[in-house]
Amino acid sequence: MRLDLADCRLFLCIVDAGSITQGAQRANLTLASASERLRSIEDAVGVKLLERRPRGVVTTEAGDALVHHARLMLQQQALLKDELEAFVSGRRGTLRLHANTAALTEFLPEKLAPWLARNPRVNVELRERTSADIVKAVEAGLAEAGLISDAVETRALQVRPVEPHPLVLIIPAGHALASAASLALSDVQGEPFVGLAPDSALQEHLNGHARRAGFELSYRVRMKDFRGLCELVSHGVGLGIVPERVVWRHHREGTYRRVPLSDAWAQRRLCVCFQDWERLSAPVRDLLEHLLAV
Known part of the structure; x- marks a missing residue:
């Protein structure tokens, strides 16, 4: 039949x-x-x-x-x-977005919430990578888009800035360097640090800059998140390097000082990167429009 x-x-x-x-x-x-x-x-x-x-x-x-x-x-x-x-x-499906540590922990949570609420049948798979690795993945077509620092070379990719995202030193209030107007990473070599876990994309990024400056950062302890890192710095355990946004989110008055990093790579903006806007899938383009609008 x-x-x-x-x-x-x-x-x-x-x-x-x-x-x-x-x-x-x-x-x-x-x-x-x-x-x-x-x-x-x-x-x-x-x-x-x-x-x-x-x-x-x-x-x-x-x-x-x-x-x-x-x-x-x-x-x-x-x-x-x-x-x-x-x-x-784009009203249904799973989209994949690569993001550096700062974007993943400090920018995306509050920005994603209203977008996901408006798109209940869309899932988002986030992957933490260094900005350099994100650029390579997007270039190779392994990811449609990513959130990166503009301190990395993006070659042929299209890049649109989202917001300023400089890295700063946080230093215990009683430390001799706490009153400095600004410091370069090389100025704090030999100082004990509180770092993030070895699998953190930001930590890998910082370690790479230290090595290029000719030294290794010395860690007393590594934490899984910025909150724990800031807590230990506030108790004088060591120095830390975090996105400036983290300072205002976790700052405990009088316990540590924010000191700008003078290195050019630390003066960065958070950006979205992609190959071609017109070739993005509908859900990814809609999400990026939302991120760029806020």
Whole structure:
């Protein structure tokens, strides 16, 4: 038995109209074409589906069964169409966004919340990477877009700034360097530090700059998040390097001082990067428009 959705739709048009002539009109077919299709449907199933009467047609028992299943099939087709269109339009699916540590911990949480609330059928998979690694991933097509520092070379990628995101030193209030107007990373070599975990993209970034300056940062302890890092600095355990936004979020009055880093790489902005705006998928483009608007 071969029945396609067009056959089901025509049969329902005839049944609902109670007439082959009117059913053909509803299906935008000629009477001859509709009659031929109907004969083919009945030949395919091997049983009479309609009884022809002077004032129209009525379904047989087999026809009632076909009506029931045809409606279900067309309803499922409509649901499938709506679901697939939701993926195309960006109202459903999973998007992947690469972000550096500062963006992931300090920028995205409060910015993502209203967007996700407006898009309840969209999931976001966040991946923490260094800005340099994000650029490589986007260039290679492994990610559509990423949130990076503009201190890295982005080559052919398109970049749009989101907000200033400089890195600063936080120094215990009683430390000899706490009153400095600004310091370079090389000015604090040999000082004990409170760092982030080794798998932190920001920590890897800082370690790389220290090595290029000819030394290694010395860590007394590493914490999983900025809150813990700031807490230990406030108790005099060591110095820390954090995004400036973190200072205002976790600052405890009188316990540590914020000192700007004078290195050019620390004077950074948070940016989104991508290959081509027009080639972004609908959900990614919508999310980036939201991030750029706030």
